[in-house]
Amino acid sequence: MSSSVDVVVIGAGLSGLSAAYTIVKENSSANVVVLEATDNIGGPILSQTLRGANGEDVWDVGAGRIGTKQKEIMGLIQEFGLETYPHYNDGKKFWILTDGKIKKYSGNIPPLPYTSLVDMLRYFNKVDGLQGKVNVKDATATAKAEEWDNMTVEELKTKTLWTKGKKIKNLVIFLPFKQKGTIDIMTGLFFGGFRCDQLSVMQYLHLIATCGSWNSHIAAEGTGKIDVRIKIDFSIAIILSATILTLAQGGTRKLVDGLVSHIGQDKIITGSKVNSIEHQSNSAVVTTEAGKAYTAKCVIVACIPSANINFNPPLSIPRVLPGSGFGVQFVITYKKSFWREAGSCAEVMNTQGTMEMLQGKDDHPIVTLFDHTSPNDNPALMGIFGANLAMDKSMEERKQIALKFLKEIFETDETQNFLDYKDIAWKPYDRYPPIESLKETKPSEILSNMLKPEGVVHWAGARTGLAWADCLNGAVEAGQRSAKEVLKTHLN
């Protein structure tokens, strides 16, 4: 069982699909095949039909939030004639403190003591300055690569933040509030549930740098030069990123459908787990678990190149860093938006739940909530479970947790009169290697190597994105980049 093609793309997530689409768009005679291990196309981009106030409607239950400044994905949306709509952001928000107290506030500045806000702003400014020094395309060429390879975010945090008793120029500064916890929470939320002591400063800054700045990292608006006062607004928005995102109208799934129809459904072969890649200087043989072999001029690996694929000869350099990829999200629909009627946009940031997630507990597992009303005016809320422990619960158990949480936040029985509830517990097929297994290799080297082709084998996947890595935009950008490499090197 053997076929001959020009390019084999491994993985039908957004990145693999973007790669295949770019190749066939630029070279219509190219023979491309996409091999996908599972029966699902599009990775965690999962739109679902739920009962809404005005009848059935479609919601993104999985990945779907995008930023208007994310040019690669916005370009694709435009190319396929899709529309976006702004996220609803008017009115009161909720902040759950680490002791469980719920505070309401308006605007973009969370209800924290002034000293805490100032300290956080100092930290954000520091990180913003440092990320600007990262060489995104070649992390090893970063002047401080060695120092940052060997420093954890925990150490950076301790060095930067004002903490009780820290000595500054012979003065011992005593501040009543410590912000270390807040940075832990942000890191946990934006870096796949990792603790600060698990992440190298190099990996941390590199990810932020792929977005161009701290604010861009969170897809905040106004990423140009801003004054300090405004910057408090924008910087604090890291926790409130839902406020500045837009959603692809009618479900991000439409983007996947658009890519599939241009590539050709028959070119995407699901249930085809790739077991091995034998690569020579000018061709490769890709073999699936079922024993089907594809001889190709080149290969694009658009999944995590970890132990699940056997490379022969073995890869000369490692190409994967710690990551997570797990996610549990729910959508709940209502007849009317009782939160908007009460003057709230339903945005919740649960620092208690996030802190517990980092400690491996899940007493308060919903870490964020926001308005997810559809463009057809069907009221809905979306929540994110932080703890991986939520993966092991049934959908019914998670629904009960969500209902209890909503009652506590909004203090009304209307929360219980929902129309429909659906959630996804997303487990990536291709797991990241355990964090301990990567201790021997310098993060800067891995980050540089992740982009470098190994002979005829090229690399895509959101993690290799040079623009908003690890996000939907990073997936598209990496797919397009790898396609351009292949078009130039193997298909011209």
Ligand SMILES: Cc1cc2nc3c(=O)[nH]c(=O)nc-3n(C[C@H](O)[C@H](O)[C@H](O)COP(=O)(O)OP(=O)(O)OC[C@H]3O[C@@H](n4cnc5c(N)ncnc54)[C@H](O)[C@@H]3O)c2cc1C
């Ligand atoms: C629940 C959740 C919500 C998210 N929400 C957002 C969001 O709102 N906005 C945002 O920007 N980002 C979001 N993200 C992140 C974003 O979805 C991902 O970064 C992006 O979808 C990754 O795309 P990818 O193509 O690189 O990887 P994937 O989508 O993981 O695709 C890789 C594919 O390769 C396949 N594969 C693996 N091994 C093999 C093999 N050996 N042979 C064949 N196939 C294989 C896998 O089955 C998979 O389909 C979210 C992620 C999750 C999990």
